[in-house]
Amino acid sequence: MDIPDYYPQLPQTLVHQSGNISEDLLVLEGSSTSQEQKTEAASRPAESEDRCPVCGDKVSGYHYGLLTCESCKGFFKRSVQNNKHYTCSEQQSCPMNLSQRKRCPFCRFQKCLAVGMKTEAVRADRMRGGRNKFGPLYRRDRQMKQNKANTDLYRIKMETTQTLQPPNDPQWIGSHTSDPSSSSAVQLSRIMYPAGMGHLSESTSLDCPINHHKVLAPPSMSYHGVYCPFPGYPRDKGEREFSCSPTATHYPMPSTPNPLFMQRSMSASPHCPTTSSASFLSGQAPTQTLITTTSTPSFLNQLMEGEQDEAQLSAKVLASLQREQANRGKHDRLNTFSIMCKMADQTLFGLVEWARNSSLFKELKVEDQMVLLQSCWSELLVLDHLCRQVTYGKDGCIYLVTGQQIEVSTITSQAGATLSSLVSRTQDLVSKIKALHLDRQEFVCLKHLVLFNPDVKSVHGRRKVEQTQATVNRALMEHSQRNHPGRSDKFGQLLLRLPEVRSISLQVEDYLYQRHLLGDLPCNSLLAEMLHAKHN
DNA sequence: CACTCAGGGCCAGTA
DNA sequence: TACTGGCCCTGAGTG
Numbered sequence: 001m002d003i004p005d006y007y008p009q010l011p012q013t014l015v016h017q018s019g020n021i022s023e024d025l026l027v028l029e030g031s032s033t034s035q036e037q038k039t040e041a042a043s044r045p046a047e048s049e050d051r052c053p054v055c056g057d058k059v060s061g062y063h064y065g066l067l068t069c070e071s072c073k074g075f076f077k078r079s080v081q082n083n084k085h086y087t088c089s090e091q092q093s094c095p096m097n098l099s100q101r102k103r104c105p106f107c108r109f110q111k112c113l114a115v116g117m118k119t120e121a122v123r124a125d126r127m128r129g130g131r132n133k134f135g136p137l138y139r140r141d142r143q144m145k146q147n148k149a150n151t152d153l154y155r156i157k158m159e160t161t162q163t164l165q166p167p168n169d170p171q172w173i174g175s176h177t178s179d180p181s182s183s184s185a186v187q188l189s190r191i192m193y194p195a196g197m198g199h200l201s202e203s204t205s206l207d208c209p210i211n212h213h214k215v216l217a218p219p220s221m222s223y224h225g226v227y228c229p230f231p232g233y234p235r236d237k238g239e240r241e242f243s244c245s246p247t248a249t250h251y252p253m254p255s256t257p258n259p260l261f262m263q264r265s266m267s268a269s270p271h272c273p274t275t276s277s278a279s280f281l282s283g284q285a286p287t288q289t290l291i292t293t294t295s296t297p298s299f300l301n302q303l304m305e306g307e308q309d310e311a312q313l314s315a316k317v318l319a320s321l322q323r324e325q326a327n328r329g330k331h332d333r334l335n336t337f338s339i340m341c342k343m344a345d346q347t348l349f350g351l352v353e354w355a356r357n358s359s360l361f362k363e364l365k366v367e368d369q370m371v372l373l374q375s376c377w378s379e380l381l382v383l384d385h386l387c388r389q390v391t392y393g394k395d396g397c398i399y400l401v402t403g404q405q406i407e408v409s410t411i412t413s414q415a416g417a418t419l420s421s422l423v424s425r426t427q428d429l430v431s432k433i434k435a436l437h438l439d440r441q442e443f444v445c446l447k448h449l450v451l452f453n454p455d456v457k458s459v460h461g462r463r464k465v466e467q468t469q470a471t472v473n474r475a476l477m478e479h480s481q482r483n484h485p486g487r488s489d490k491f492g493q494l495l496l497r498l499p500e501v502r503s504i505s506l507q508v509e510d511y512l513y514q515r516h517l518l519g520d521l522p523c524n525s526l527l528a529e530m531l532h533a534k535h536n
Numbered sequence: 537c538a539c540t541c542a543g544g545g546c547c548a549g550t551a
Numbered sequence: 552t553a554c555t556g557g558c559c560c561t562g563a564g565t566g
Contacts, residue, residue, distance in 0.1 A: 060557090061541070061542065062541080062542065062545080064542090064543085069556090070556060070557060070558085071555070071556050071557080072556095073542090073556090074555070074556055074557085075542075075554090075555075075556085077544075077554090078549085078554080081544090101555095102550095102551080102554080104554070105554090106544085112542090121543080122541090122543080122544095123543065123544080126543090126544065126546080127561090127562085128543065128544045128545075128560070128562070129541095129543070129544080129560075129561030129562030129563065130542080130543075130544085130561075130562045130563035130564080131540095131542065131543090131562085131564050131565095132540075132542065132543070132563095133565050134542090138541090281545070284566045491549085
């Protein structure tokens, strides 16, 4: 199917025409106006679960990846099967609802893609009947919906009998939205503990609606950097000025002392790669490896399987932003910082999904998985951002997960010292990595090396983590030596980038924490939860 | 082996 | 005449 032709319509190079990056970012508002969507949503708040995410009609079941109506199912099928190429006579942002869905097939198909309908679910051989490969996805979706129904029921019962206790940290948990798509403060647990495995009592989530859309995001979403600058944000909004030493040792402490933060910040050496690579390079083979690398290419292929399609991620994040904006009024637009946080949040969901789908990661206990993710989430975000810049970014621009690009000069001219520093440091690192000609396999290995960090406290299966790290490390070395025989130092150069990644990620975390203390960070997000977990 | 349910086909209605 | 959308058929997966 020649469907990818449609994708270039989604990401657009961002030219800051308005002079306000926040406004420019909201150009992505998309296929229906916020007011229209808000009106629609308000008119049927309790039914949203049974409404087609494309047009709002009644859903008839799972079709091509998600619950849609019969009409959009048929439309999507015909579009893909007949390789339709539509055009939009308007601005490619036509309203999409029950009465207007027929007006613009272009925008309708874009909306189908944006909400997550999968072209690959339309059978090329046109075979009838049977089940598709998304069965597990549908099952999980149903289970999540059931869980939510139970939680909502429980919440209603509780609310009728008692007053909810205020959270321990009112600043942290104080501003939940009523948006059903909002994330929960226990989202990581929800993602990591599938149905029937809940370690958190239902009461834990009383204040925290679950975001099923995000939990159900397709596997292996990748990233866009949370530390991407927010140049439209005024300096006087409380951004702190502090020096940005490239070494973690000189990293400024958060205003609230935190042992974990201290420990990480004071750690002079990078974690996983050096530990394992040292033993590996010294000839100490791990006593036992989970997966042999005797066939490194197939091992790397296995790691690559979880990597996600960038276009799909882009569409997903765009759809999420559109939903968020649609639930707001015209005078209640998301500011640039909020947009960036939303992007980072969606990306983080994707990274958690990516980790969960990793065959290596699945070998660990869920408790260990959570601890590892809580430890390395910001480094994964940074790595993911770097990969995106190296793959898609133009010189002098930052490539967002939505496909938009912002000129670095625009950012640095409007951002405060901290953000400017972060941007500069990150761009420097992008340049170094570009010079190293990293390929996707090497990026995937680096992500695994960051993920499998045996130095993380309270990991029970430390040995397993070490072994996996060593295995990935070996695969990375073999791959680098095989593909770049003329560059014997490439493997070492790759590992040397990880301390820089970590340093940047710590600065990102600190910046976000400062913004959190100012009340700027959206509380009901996975991002906030991860940040909270570290600073608690 | 009966049942489920998601993808495909059909065809009357519509623009 | 091309497109839409409701309805039905098909058949792999499930218990």
